[in-house]
Structures are given as structure tokens and as C-alpha cells.
Amino acid sequence: MDDDYSxxxxxxxxxxxxxxLPASAAWLPGDEPGRRQFLAIEGLPLExxxxxxxxxxxxxxxxxxxxxxxxxxxxxAHAFTGDxxxxxxxxxxxxxxxxxxxxxGPGRPIDTDRYFVVCANVVGGCQGTxxxxxxxxxxxxPWGSRFPWxxxxxxxxxxxxxxxxxxxxxxxxxxGPSMGGMRAVEWAATFPERVRAIGAVGTTAETTAEQIxxxxxxxxxxxxxxxxxxxxxxxAADGAGPYLGLGIARAIAHTTYRSExxxxxxxxxxxxxxxxxxxxxxxxxxxxxxHHADKLARRFDANSYLRMIHAVNTHDVGxxxxxxxxxxxxxxxxxxxxxxxxxxxxxxxxxxxxxxxLPGAVEVTVLHSDIGHDGFLVDSTGLNDAVExxxxxxxxxx
Amino acid sequence: MDDDYSxxxxxxxxxxxxxxLPASAAWLPGDEPGRRQFLAIEGLPLExxxxxxxxxxxxxxxxxxxxxxxxxxxxxAHAFTGDxxxxxxxxxxxxxxxxxxxxxGPGRPIDTDRYFVVCANVVGGCQGTxxxxxxxxxxxxPWGSRFPWxxxxxxxxxxxxxxxxxxxxxxxxxxGPSMGGMRAVEWAATFPERVRAIGAVGTTAETTAEQIxxxxxxxxxxxxxxxxxxxxxxxAADGAGPYLGLGIARAIAHTTYRSExxxxxxxxxxxxxxxxxxxxxxxxxxxxxxHHADKLARRFDANSYLRMIHAVNTHDVGxxxxxxxxxxxxxxxxxxxxxxxxxxxxxxxxxxxxxxxLPGAVEVTVLHSDIGHDGFLVDSTGLNDAVExxxxxxxxxx
Numbered sequence: 135m136d137d138d139y140s141x142x143x144x145x146x147x148x149x150x151x152x153x154x155l156p157a158s159a160a161w162l163p164g165d166e167p168g169r170r171q172f173l174a175i176e177g178l179p180l181e182x183x184x185x186x187x188x189x190x191x192x193x194x195x196x197x198x199x200x201x202x203x204x205x206x207x208x209x210x211a212h213a214f215t216g217d218x219x220x221x222x223x224x225x226x227x228x229x230x231x232x233x234x235x236x237x238x239g240p241g242r243p244i245d246t247d248r249y250f251v252v253c254a255n256v257v258g259g260c261q262g263t264x265x266x267x268x269x270x271x272x273x274x275x276p277w278g279s280r281f282p283w284x285x286x287x288x289x290x291x292x293x294x295x296x297x298x299x300x301x302x303x304x305x306x307x308x309x310g311p312s313m314g315g316m317r318a319v320e321w322a323a324t325f326p327e328r329v330r331a332i333g334a335v336g337t338t339a340e341t342t343a344e345q346i347x348x349x350x351x352x353x354x355x356x357x358x359x360x361x362x363x364x365x366x367x368x369x370a371a372d373g374a375g376p377y378l379g380l381g382i383a384r385a386i387a388h389t390t391y392r393s394e395x396x397x398x399x400x401x402x403x404x405x406x407x408x409x410x411x412x413x414x415x416x417x418x419x420x421x422x423x424x425h426h427a428d429k430l431a432r433r434f435d436a437n438s439y440l441r442m443i444h445a446v447n448t449h450d451v452g453x454x455x456x457x458x459x460x461x462x463x464x465x466x467x468x469x470x471x472x473x474x475x476x477x478x479x480x481x482x483x484x485x486x487x488x489x490x491x492l493p494g495a496v497e498v499t500v501l502h503s504d505i506g507h508d509g510f511l512v513d514s515t516g517l518n519d520a521v522e523x524x525x526x527x528x529x530x531x532x
Numbered sequence: 533m534d535d536d537y538s539x540x541x542x543x544x545x546x547x548x549x550x551x552x553l554p555a556s557a558a559w560l561p562g563d564e565p566g567r568r569q570f571l572a573i574e575g576l577p578l579e580x581x582x583x584x585x586x587x588x589x590x591x592x593x594x595x596x597x598x599x600x601x602x603x604x605x606x607x608x609a610h611a612f613t614g615d616x617x618x619x620x621x622x623x624x625x626x627x628x629x630x631x632x633x634x635x636x637g638p639g640r641p642i643d644t645d646r647y648f649v650v651c652a653n654v655v656g657g658c659q660g661t662x663x664x665x666x667x668x669x670x671x672x673x674p675w676g677s678r679f680p681w682x683x684x685x686x687x688x689x690x691x692x693x694x695x696x697x698x699x700x701x702x703x704x705x706x707x708g709p710s711m712g713g714m715r716a717v718e719w720a721a722t723f724p725e726r727v728r729a730i731g732a733v734g735t736t737a738e739t740t741a742e743q744i745x746x747x748x749x750x751x752x753x754x755x756x757x758x759x760x761x762x763x764x765x766x767x768a769a770d771g772a773g774p775y776l777g778l779g780i781a782r783a784i785a786h787t788t789y790r791s792e793x794x795x796x797x798x799x800x801x802x803x804x805x806x807x808x809x810x811x812x813x814x815x816x817x818x819x820x821x822x823h824h825a826d827k828l829a830r831r832f833d834a835n836s837y838l839r840m841i842h843a844v845n846t847h848d849v850g851x852x853x854x855x856x857x858x859x860x861x862x863x864x865x866x867x868x869x870x871x872x873x874x875x876x877x878x879x880x881x882x883x884x885x886x887x888x889x890l891p892g893a894v895e896v897t898v899l900h901s902d903i904g905h906d907g908f909l910v911d912s913t914g915l916n917d918a919v920e921x922x923x924x925x926x927x928x929x930x
Contacts, residue, residue: 139860157790182809283811343799343817344792349747350818351783358776360758378756386784394742394879399740403848411580411846413681420748421740450801478876481792 148460156429157367157375159229160260160435161193168227170218170262175295178257181285182448188282189271192355193262194218194254197238197246200301207302208244210234210253211310211317214387214442215434217261220253221246229261229433234311236514244519249306254296256289256317258282259384264463265435266276267368279365281437283444290320297328306528309333309470309521311510312480313442316341316449319488323451330467331528333521335530336477336510338484339458339491340450343433345479348390349443352383356436373446376436381427383439388426393476426486451491460492465493468531470524472499473519474509480523539757554771555765557627557831558658558665559591567593568616568660573693576655579683580846586680590694591660592616592652595644598699605700605807606642607691608632608651608706609715612785612840613832614797615659618651619644627659627831632709634912641908641923647704652694654687654715656680656839664835665766677763679835681842682890684711688718695726699911704872704926707731707868707919709908710841710878714739714847717886720863721849728924731919734875734908736882737856737889738848743877746788747841750781754834763835774834779825781837785816786824791874791904801809849889856889868922870915872907 161170170193180186192214195218200207210220212233221232221239229274238244238251255263258281297305298319308321308329315337322332338345359379361367367375389397397419406421455461473485482500489496501516503509510517561567565840568591578584593616598605608618610631619630619637636642636649653661656679664679695703706727708717713735720730736743754760757777765773795817804819806812853859867890871883880898887894899914901907908915 182807182811283809285809292642299536301888308758340801343795343815344787346801346815346817347783347787347795347821350821351753351780351787352773354776354780354783355749355753355756358753358756358780379750382749382756385745385752389742389745389749394740394876397741398743403738403741409580411681411683412844413580417741417845419744423748424743444811447815478792 137272155375155377155431155515157361157370157373158260158267158435158437159431159433160265161227161262162267163269166227166263169222170227172262173296175292178288178292178295180346181287184282186282188257188432190257190262190264190292192257192264192292194252194296195220196300197221197251198249200250202477203288204301204303205306206248207250207252207300207305209297209305209321210238210244210251210307211293211308211314212253212256212309213312213314214446215430215439216314217259218253218255220251221310228312230332233511236511237518237521243521244307244309252296252300254293254304256442256445257292258284258289258438260435260438264440266317266365267435273325276366276368278368278437281441281459284441284443286317286320287324289445290324292319293321294325294328304328304330305460307331307333307525309335311335312337312507314444315450319372319451319462319490322467323455323461326379326464326466329465329467331470331524333470334488335472336474336480336483336489336507337509338449339488340452341446342484346447348386348479349447352386353440353443353499354527355379355382355386356440367436376430378435380434380439382430383423384427385423385458386432387421390479391507393478395476399504420446427436447462449471452497460485462491463493468524469494470499470520471496472501472510472520474501474503474507475504476503476509477507479507533709535610536865547735550817553773553775553829555759555768555771556658556665556833556835557829558663558836559625559660559833560665561667565660566617566627567620568625569593570660571694571697573690576686576690576693578680580681581662584680586655586662588655588662588690590652590655590662590690592694593651595619595649596647596916598648600641602701604614604646604701605650605703606700607695607703607706607719608642608649609691609706609712610651610654611708611710611712612844613828613837614712615657616650616651616653616882617659631909635916635919641919642707646716648700650693650694650698650700654840655690656687656836657683657837657841658833663833664763664839665833674764674766676835678793679839682839683846684718684843685722685844686852688715688722691715691719692723692726702726705729705731705923707733708735709733710735710905711844714844717849717860720865720867721853721859724862724864726928727863727865729868729922730923731868731870732886733870733915734872734878734881734905735886736847736878737886738850739844739846740882744845746784746877747845749844750784751838751841753777753784756840760834762840765834775829778832778834778837778850779822782828783821786821788877791876791902792904793874798901856885860889861891866922866925867892867894867896868918869894870908870918872899872901872905874901874903874907875905877905911927
């Protein structure tokens, strides 16, 4: 959900078709690992299938060191199209720079000189962890359409394996934005004794009809792309992947990530190319969305995108647990619930519902941003203050 | 933007592919005219092309009679996927019942026993007026991709020809919702002496970046459909039209037409088919959007849809007129500007901008609805009262 549009210039090579987009931008075994470390998990059960399981390799990154008391570990859970690269620069196997550099790093609120920070790419993702682009263990061909439909609970179970592996009995904090915040809440419900605090930023405890509706159009656009081939596009003879469908999905999603006010103030009715009265003219906001569509297609995988949609759609912390409040009743840790006032995808009411279900008197911290949902990446001062305050409280309790 | 979902059952025949959707649901010359009357206009100029023009036949309907004083004529301007069938029932050449039956008809606020009510399908539409599905005058083949990209101003010029033809020197009222309201404002700017009052319902005087953004994803989805064939799909050997792409466009649009609150209250996380945890499960809100996608594909034409998007995107009453206030300075009539409080596609701020630009102290009438933009079709009491009040004022001035 980054937004470095100002630095973008159209890529003439691509427009002329000289350098086609990849069928998938997934990181594959054998690619440059960069900062990634790996953990093999055998037989991860699948919530959607009582008999189902999958062997996965989790790609994760760490920053700092676990102290002797083992009480300084922070898990950062990435969002929908995020990955393990929370902090750092792009290059050497990482397609993008750290997606939360403002919050995580040396001297930052989640100070990697002080905390042992961990982030893994989710199961089904496309930046190192086993996902649809990876080889199937039986035939060695890409999983493709055969890849299972995981839930956020499955992903959290994999994250718990990683905690075990790293010797983290209990996280000082599990924090994430958007789909990452959903997993933070799942951690509190599933492993209340292993989480001393959660940070749920711009998120919800149960995906709403509205959010499912936006996802429906995105799913349909990807499936409509003839290059999607039902999900088995990796070995296509022409090398083409469903980047147009994936791009449309991104354009829809990106619009929901921003606010009406910001789009209007930033682009208005300005023309980008030619005269918009003519059929080949283009408004600036159209060019902006094209840019974000293209950019996502160059760093993501359509099958992974559909797995993330499924995981978000099925997100309901209260499912099978007697409802939301009952699901969270056992959580005794601290909680930071942050809403962005202009967020229309995860509106304030979602955060209020979550806060009301958490034990204790949790108040929603409302941050002001003109930008909408993406405000958690762009307008960071209020977020930084809130996270610093939370970590001070957690430390004081030790 | 109707919403009779409750009466819908999945069509097994279609699901099994026994009865394919039409390539286009456009009304074509030779089809049953129903209530349609026709007016030929030669050489309608095109704003987008100083040398361009098109011969068009306008399909229109009328209700009631023009009185001797010729002061009882009301023009109703239809919205994006609307047509001339404002009032009445479905059947006999009309695919849908009257889209504004609550407001227009015998004994209704726009009383057809008292007023001479007129509505024409816009140029480029698909319910009788010349549009992309119609035969090109030179070769007799469908216009398809060759059909010009008209603006709302072009459409209003055609409507003025119709007024001339009907002997209407001045409308007592030009009223419309959404894209119809845009044309009502265009009438006030272009022919101030021919309009005694306008009604602009849930609309804007200039399309915003946000609205263009939603249209961009819809356009891309239609163009991505392989059955679109660049717009020349009418004579395709397999008879298939781009109804999947058109359906996705509709699903996006329909979500913007409703409110988050309504979708959540009405559908929540309810399952429609199977277990949504499984890949073949389906949430109720997904089924609802599928229904609306399918329904539009059975009554519309993808090329017309793209022409409507172009007309809406280029809508800017102030363009080439020194801005919005200057464009409307000559209008001395009455104005009703109505916003629906839950409308997120044409939010209150759009109506406020329009009202502020109109001469005199025009106040926005804010109607309450839980539904969003579509509230103008569903929650009609406040709308009816406001229109009755406006017509009383107009009559008192005669």
C-alpha cells in the first residue's frame, strides 16, 4: 500500500511490449534469499478441511536479539500484500523496501536495538513462504490451482511454530495493520497466554459484508483474465500471467485504501495524457491507478492474492468460539486498537466493535489522516506515539 | 439500480449453460417499440470532435398532454443505466418496469394527469436511441467500437431537439437522479431561458477524482473480458458478449450505490451456499452482487456502458465557461438540490458545491436513507414531498 507515485515515470519498454510482465512475481526456492531465514513445518493442519494439511517452509526475518529473560520479542504481522520485509531497503532478493520503516528499526518506536523483532511471510503468500507458485511436493510442478484455501487461523498456527522455534514463549507485542491486525487479534484469542499486548491498526475482528463485497469484484476480475487459466498460469507457453486482472483488483483495492477527499484534492479533474474528452485521453487519477496496478503485478502473484482474499473473507474471531467477546475473554494483555478517521475500508465502527469485545476498558485510539486506510503507512506521528506508549506500559508490567 | 433481490432465484438453465446470455441486450430497430416514439435528428455535433457529427434517432416516451399555455412540460432525465421508461410496467418491448414509478404517474408528485412528462433514452444508450449496437449508416453493420464518445452536453443538445419537436419552449421542470441530475444542471447552464426549475437528485456539477477512479476499474473489467473483442462483439460467431466484464463493472458500481451500514445489516457474514470456509462456499453478499451483475447483463449493452462512463467522467458544467458559478449565472429558475445522507458515491459535499454555485440562496435538501445512493429509488417519501413543493413554487410563479 505504498504510494511513491511521484517517482514514477511510464516504462516505455513495457508499453511497447519488449519486456513482458512475469507470469508471477513470486519469490521461488533458489532465488536470492536476502535477509530471509527459513523454517520447515511438517503437516500444518487446515481449518477448512479436517483431514487436510500442508508441509510449509516459512520465510521470516528477524531484527535485534532475544534477551536472556526472553521478554523482548515483538511479532509484526504483515498486511494483505505485505511480506516479511518490515524494515530495511529494497534489493538483494527483496522487491520493496521495508513496509513499516517508520515504526520499526534502530531508534524507531519498535526499536530493533532493544527488541527482538520477527516477521514471517504468511502461508500462501508469495515472498518466500510456501505458496501457490512453489513446487508441489509430489510432482514438483507449481501448486497453482491445487494450493489449499487457508484461513488466518492456519497462518497464526504457523506463526506459533515459528515462536516455538525461536524460543519465544510469549510476545511482548503482536502488532499489525489491516490483515496483520486481524492476526494480532487471532493471536490474542488462540494463544492468550503467549501475548502480553496486541496492536490492531486499521482492522476488524470480523470481516463485514462491505469488505466481502469489494473482495468479490477483485476475485472476479482476476478469474476473468484469460491469462489466469483457472490458476495454472505458471508454465504457460507464452509466459503471460494474469497481471491485467490482478491490476484491476489492485485498482479497486487501492481506491478503498484512500479517501474521497484525498483523491479529489490530489488529482481533481486534472488530465494526465491528452484531452480526456477524446477516447484516448486520460485523467491523472486514472494514470495513478494504472501505476499502482502495474506495480503490484510486478511484485505479487495472483493465486496468492486470491488466497489472501479467502483468508480475509473468512476472518471472524468469534467463529466457533461462542462469539467475539467469548473468544477474547481469556486475553489478559494490553491492547492498542487504532482507527484512522478517514478509513472507509475499516471504518471506526469496526475498531469500536473490537475494542468493546476486548476484556477491560479498551478505548479506540483515533488517528487523523486525510488519506484513508493507507494513513497507517503515510501519517505516522500519532501511530508512533501510541505504539511507544503501549510498549512503555508493557515494560512497566514486567 | 432497482433491488428486487428478494424475488430472485438462481437460474439453473443459465448455470448449466443451456441458455447463454445475449451478446447485448440492446433494443434494436425492428424490435417491439412498446411505448417508444421516435425522432430523427440529422447531424448532431460532437463536443469531442469539432468536425464530428452523428445522425441519431431518439427514442422517447411521453405521458399526459401539453396544455394550451404550453407551461406544463416536465423533462425527466434518466440515470446511467436507465432509459425512457420512467413510468409503467415491464413487457411489450420494455425490459423493466418504470424506474421512477414512485415519483411519476397518475396521482404521483409529477402527476401525469396534470403534467406533460417526457423522457428520452440518451444518445449512445441501448434502449431505443441510436447507440453502439445499432447499424452504422454506411455499412449497416453494428457501430460497435466505431461509435463516438459523446458528452452529456451532446446528449442535452439532442434533448433540446426533442423539446423543439414537441413544441416545448420552456420546461416547467427538468429533473433527474445521478447522471440524470447532471443533465438537469447542464440544461440550466446551456438553455437557462428554457428551464423554469431543475431538480438535481444525488448528483454533482463536476465529476470528482473518486468517481473517475471507480469508473476506471469498471472500464478495465469490461475491456479485459475476451468476449468484448475491442467493442466489436455483436456478430461474434459464438454469440457470446462481454457479460462477465459488464457484470463485474456492475458489481463495483452497485457496491458504490449502497451503504456499508445497509450491506452489513442486510447480509452480514451470512452464508448463501455451502460453507464459506471452503473454496466453493459463498457469502450472501456475494450472491447478491452476482444477481445484480447477471441482471444488468440481461438488459444492457457493454459499449453503451462505456459511453455512459465517458459522458460521466467528462462531466464538468464549468468547463469552457469560466467555472461553475459563471456557467450557472444566467439561470433564473428555481432549483431543488437533493442529497441522500448515506450516499458515498455522490456525497453531500457534491450537492453543496452545486448549490453554492447556483444563483440565489439554494439550500441542499438532505434526505435520510440507510441505503446510500440508491435511496432515491427506494426511500421516496422525502423526495416526493420535496418535488411536490418545488412544483407548487413553479406554478405559483406562472
